[in-house]
Amino acid sequence: MNIEFGPELESFRREVAEFLDVAPTPAIREAGKKTTSVFAPFEQVMAWHRILHAKGWAAPAWPKEYGGTGWSVEQRYIFAEECRKRELPPLLPNGLQMVGPMLIELGSEEQKRKHLPGILSGEDYWTQGYSEPNAGSDLASLQCSAVADGDDYIINGSKIWTTLAHHSNRMFMLVRTSKTGKKQEGITFLLLDRTDYPGMEIRPIIGLDGFPEQCEVFFDNVRVPQSGRVGAENDGWSVAKHLLKHERGGSAASPAMLHAIARIRETARQTPSPFGGVLADDAVFQRDLGELEADVMSCRHFEQLAISGHPLARDAAYPSVNKTMNSELSQRISIMMTRVSGIETVPQQLEALVVGSNVAPLGDDFDLIAMPYYLNTRATSIYAGSNEVQRDLIARTVLAANR
Amino acid sequence: MDFNFTEEQVMLRDGVARYLDRNYDFDARQGLLRSGAAWSKETWSQFAELGVLALPFPEEVGGLGGSAATLVPVAETCGEHLTVEPLAFALALAGGALVAAGDNAGARARLADLASGASVGAFAYDEGRGLAAPAQIAMAATASGDGFTLNGEKRLVFGAAQADFLVVAARAAGKAGDAAGLVLLLVDPKADGVTFTPFRTQDGRSAAHVRFDNVKVAGADVLVRDAHDVIVRLVADAILLLAAEAVGAMSALMRITGAYATTRKQFGVAIGTFQAVAHRLADMKIALARAHATLTYSTALAEAGRLTARDVSVLKAQVGKLGRAIAEAAVQTHGGVGMTDELSVGHYMKRVLAFESMFGAADYHFRMIGQAA
Numbered sequence A: 001m002n003i004e005f006g007p008e009l010e011s012f013r014r015e016v017a018e019f020l021d022v023a024p025t026p027a028i029r030e031a032g033k034k035t036t037s038v039f040a041p042f043e044q045v046m047a048w049h050r051i052l053h054a055k056g057w058a059a060p061a062w063p064k065e066y067g068g069t070g071w072s073v074e075q076r077y078i079f080a081e082e083c084r085k086r087e088l089p090p091l092l093p094n095g096l097q098m099v100g101p102m103l104i105e106l107g108s109e110e111q112k113r114k115h116l117p118g119i120l121s122g123e124d125y126w127t128q129g130y131s132e133p134n135a136g137s138d139l140a141s142l143q144c145s146a147v148a149d150g151d152d153y154i155i156n157g158s159k160i161w162t163t164l165a166h167h168s169n170r171m172f173m174l175v176r177t178s179k180t181g182k183k184q185e186g187i188t189f190l191l192l193d194r195t196d197y198p199g200m201e202i203r204p205i206i207g208l209d210g211f212p213e214q215c216e217v218f219f220d221n222v223r224v225p226q227s228g229r230v231g232a233e234n235d236g237w238s239v240a241k242h243l244l245k246h247e248r249g250g251s252a253a254s255p256a257m258l259h260a261i262a263r264i265r266e267t268a269r270q271t272p273s274p275f276g277g278v279l280a281d282d283a284v285f286q287r288d289l290g291e292l293e294a295d296v297m298s299c300r301h302f303e304q305l306a307i308s309g310h311p312l313a314r315d316a317a318y319p320s321v322n323k324t325m326n327s328e329l330s331q332r333i334s335i336m337m338t339r340v341s342g343i344e345t346v347p348q349q350l351e352a353l354v355v356g357s358n359v360a361p362l363g364d365d366f367d368l369i370a371m372p373y374y375l376n377t378r379a380t381s382i383y384a385g386s387n388e389v390q391r392d393l394i395a396r397t398v399l400a401a402n403r
Numbered sequence B: 001m002d003f004n005f006t007e008e009q010v011m012l013r014d015g016v017a018r019y020l021d022r023n024y025d026f027d028a029r030q031g032l033l034r035s036g037a038a039w040s041k042e043t044w045s046q047f048a049e050l051g052v053l054a055l056p057f058p059e060e061v062g063g064l065g066g067s068a069a070t071l072v073p074v075a076e077t078c079g080e081h082l083t084v085e086p087l088a089f090a091l092a093l094a095g096g097a098l099v100a101a102g103d104n105a106g107a108r109a110r111l112a113d114l115a116s117g118a119s120v121g122a123f124a125y126d127e128g129r130g131l132a133a134p135a136q137i138a139m140a141a142t143a144s145g146d147g148f149t150l151n152g153e154k155r156l157v158f159g160a161a162q163a164d165f166l167v168v169a170a171r172a173a174g175k176a177g178d179a180a181g182l183v184l185l186l187v188d189p190k191a192d193g194v195t196f197t198p199f200r201t202q203d204g205r206s207a208a209h210v211r212f213d214n215v216k217v218a219g220a221d222v223l224v225r226d227a228h229d230v231i232v233r234l235v236a237d238a239i240l241l242l243a244a245e246a247v248g249a250m251s252a253l254m255r256i257t258g259a260y261a262t263t264r265k266q267f268g269v270a271i272g273t274f275q276a277v278a279h280r281l282a283d284m285k286i287a288l289a290r291a292h293a294t295l296t297y298s299t300a301l302a303e304a305g306r307l308t309a310r311d312v313s314v315l316k317a318q319v320g321k322l323g324r325a326i327a328e329a330a331v332q333t334h335g336g337v338g339m340t341d342e343l344s345v346g347h348y349m350k351r352v353l354a355f356e357s358m359f360g361a362a363d364y365h366f367r368m369i370g371q372a373a
């Protein structure tokens, strides 16, 4: 065992810090402060993506030959920490953490050549078209169909909850190509190289926080090339499962959580306690924040073990454990934020939340995001497989081990 | 013991419910908010006509001789409809302060207008993060002549920008934390030095932060001196009505979520057949039963004049905590659609969360209960 970050890592940290201190524009910094879900404000986060790309730092987790940084896991961790410290908008996960790694693993050479550069550079934004109105947790029952026609597929049906589809120019999706046999065995994985095909319509859905983030997407005889298929026809379910591993395992969550805890503590220092003094000195508050922080630290330890390749992360239940733990922790953090903000969470501040609106928040930056963040964070136990479904998966591994 | 509402209360509640069912369903409510109106003037005048606005006030001033507690069944119904009218704020708080002013002529006149629906009032009390009880009020009222000069800011004043009069809770002596030294003052919203920053709240109400810069208050407009105990009583009344609204919202969440779990199908069956979902519904029902029981019992205590500070803390903490639990369970059970603005579920959630954050959150009240035993 060895838990040291050697001295060379400290100089790496300085190099990262120097860049992050100067590279983001004011609008990008503002977008970071106004990020209230896993999806940062679109325009600015993509601008930041392009800046990082120019520096060669957009995809630290990718293999070097595909444009990754070649950093060690420790370096990646340091980079993530330094980004969070500055509240920079986290790059959108769909391309870099989902389709990209999946294509590197399973895509054809042509697909890699065609799509990886745009993902890496931030020219393209990929939206995820899996869920349908009647296929949520039971994703395999999806109905949106693709019928082969010459070199094309013709798509009919609809998708829902497609995050940021209204900003996207690419979509990865699951379609039904066969209605016989097991429902998982009639699904195909497609890459759409446009989201403005004739017959395709995208309608944003307003979320609890008052902003459009998810969308409905309708397909009316949409003709797309078959060359966008990943894997074989009717073998899309296994492609999706590969991709899900990246979605649920994902990147390190603890730097963001620890940063949020630090913000909570700092805000509590400026918040009067009804029992005298400031909230940060209040024993009950300290106990509650301490418990939350301890749970975040365990999450961090779990992450560190996982990135070191520890067997814990090779357990079949690992992605589900990670997803359930992280989502519930971020929900508790969001509750703690609203607890500190108190009545300052009550005003709705739609305009002040828009980057570049120049509308001053009614309280401070922390009060501005506490409630929208709380509301949006409710979704973390719903998306990427609800936590009920995750617990079923985890339980199955426990039971299987004892069979 | 009898925990049933009187026949008059039931009739009034049913009258309000009939009106709201017809005119204030969720779509109508959302339309009202989109129109930019602070609240529905028609609904307010309907409340006046039905006697809701006069009910909590003494007969000598044109009231019907009830109390805030008498309005609990009406408030519950309002909560089920997610109304945005300032029932608790205008009646229990601003109106209650006028009643407490005794025979103050200005107060009497405004009370009559409030009870008839001719005017509304707002109660300027809160000051930002961390204020959980009246003794913590800090905003200064400096003695000048027989009146005061106000300087400072009040936050989250419901209906402030629409109000015909403001009642301001301020500190004339001592420091934040002292029970002594508080005053209740009547202030004209158009007076020099009063400025509003209006906004919509998360749960659809209209409120404003209000600044006071050298605002002069005449001696005749001093409603209550040494006002701590009065403010405590007014806040208790407001908590009772807001808790009733929250419990109404919680009942609606239970009903809507139960219906969804029986109609939404995944894996070929209704999601309510999954044990994880079924047990969550059961937990919601247990939480609702507890909240309802505490609300009803607290109402009876209030009617008997026996609602202690400890009882208020039990009510506020329990409804806040159980309300959050029910709202989070409702959203989770709805899955993706629960996260949309289109469904009422999230709006009910915002209503119970707003309740939880006002007048001291559950954490505060749990400690008060623990200390008071």
Ligand SMILES: Cc1cc2nc3c(=O)[nH]c(=O)nc-3n(C[C@H](O)[C@H](O)[C@H](O)COP(=O)(O)OP(=O)(O)OC[C@H]3O[C@@H](n4cnc5c(N)ncnc54)[C@H](O)[C@@H]3O)c2cc1C
Residues within 6 Å of the ligand: A127, A128, A129, A130, A131, A132, A133, A135, A136, A137, A138, A160, A161, A162, A163, A214, A379, A382, A383, A384, A385, A386, A387, A388, A389, A392, B264, B265, B266, B267, B271, B274, B275, B276, B277, B332, B333, B334, B335, B336, B337, B339
């Ligand atoms: C913010 C957000 C972003 C999203 N982004 C995307 C996206 O980009 N692309 C995309 O394709 N999808 C996306 N989704 C959709 C998401 O994957 C689905 O919402 C999720 O799979 C749940 O499906 P559902 O909403 O239909 O809920 P349902 O499946 O109807 O579930 C309703 C409730 O029933 C429970 N339940 C269902 N089945 C079981 C069971 N077997 N046992 C126990 N409980 C069960 C659920 O846990 C939930 O509580 C997003 C969703 C949200 C909220």
